[in-house]
Amino acid sequence: MTLDAHKGEDKLLTTIQQEYKVLAEYKMIESEKIGGVYVIPSYGNSLLWFGVIFVRQGFYVDAVFRFTILLPDNFPDDKSLPTVIFQNEIIHPLICPYTGSLDISCAFPYWRSGEDHIWQLLKYIQAIFVNPIECTRLAAAGAKYNNAEAAELLTQNRAEFMARAKDCALSSKERIYDEPPTEDPHYIVFEKFDSDIHGPIKERICTGKELPESPTAAANGLSWVKEGEFKPLSIE
Template sequence: MIQTENIHGVYVIPSNESSLIWFGVIFVRNGPYEDGIFRFTIVLDENFPDCEHPKVVFQSEMFHPVIDPVGNELNLLNAFPKWNKSEQHLWQVLKFIQWIFYNVDASVAHVVNTEAAEMYKSNKNAFKAKAQEIVNLSKDHLYDEPPTEDKHYIIFEPYVPEVHDKIRMSMITFQEEQTSKIGHSWVLPGTYKSLARPPTPQSESES
């Protein structure tokens, strides 16, 4: 399901050591956080999905209305007040992670960082400057040593054409092949509910 959704710029992989931990990264393409590369970790309860919503924690310092400034945890309570395993899935959490970086104005309703929210509402230029500080910080630490020995933790290396060009081309080819195989799921705009397609208009012969 994750592969069939339109979650551009977001990549996740389960931990090699525990299926309850997922490592992720989001590449932000535009908006106040343009060019940001933010790693995050998703932590699932051992009873998941028969429990509360997952926990999402960003790995670098963040300044965003819906991310706690102390622990860098994303506030999911407003978006998912009660986790319902029959209607809510991990791909929706990833969609929400993507959404907050491109819809800062709407995300203020989920505020846990009041300083960021007030700055966004009162001085957008100052907010954008602060957001770019966070972006630069994320890039400054892009090549840091991983905080874990888990071999599935997402790491980055400087691009070396002699090493990476061949890998890059094989990835592009693979992606093109997979894209031709992917189907579509119905999700109403503005919702996170799967299989919710718009009503099909009746033809004149049916009306």
């Protein structure tokens, strides 16, 4: 076997191992049951995740914000941080008004493999909307704010900040049904209520009846993450 062939096999093995580590991260999120936050890896790239957060309290209550998470190429073994970018226009001290990028450095100075996890990042995303004052206070000791104007409003003119945060929430709800910016089948989309399609399901949910299982719903193949564990390749 040639040297190039060995390198090719090593690269393939590394990719497979990384895929299982990413899968393990996703399994952790399922077990945490983080209310109002939904994420899924892209169909074509497991390092790109699509997400939606439904804000249930605070200045941004009722907002529906879309975001993406881009994991570093060597995740989770790289100390580089994931990149979180919001698709909505949001006024927030930690979110850049031009790029939509979220500063997570005050919560994650660097990524610690085995200690830091994506579910913790999602909890942080929740926290910045539920309690922006506390999150801004934590970030104050670090670098400059991503949005200095928002930080000033939050501390100096709370009423104006609340009004603009409410506008962001209203605007986000108006864009719920926008056309997807990608053809990726895993991109999270919403449909307007159709009584013919969704009515029977709504009725079953309201009455507590179990939904009938789809004949195609049965899982195919094997899961290589053992039930109750989060280590990839844990099945012997």
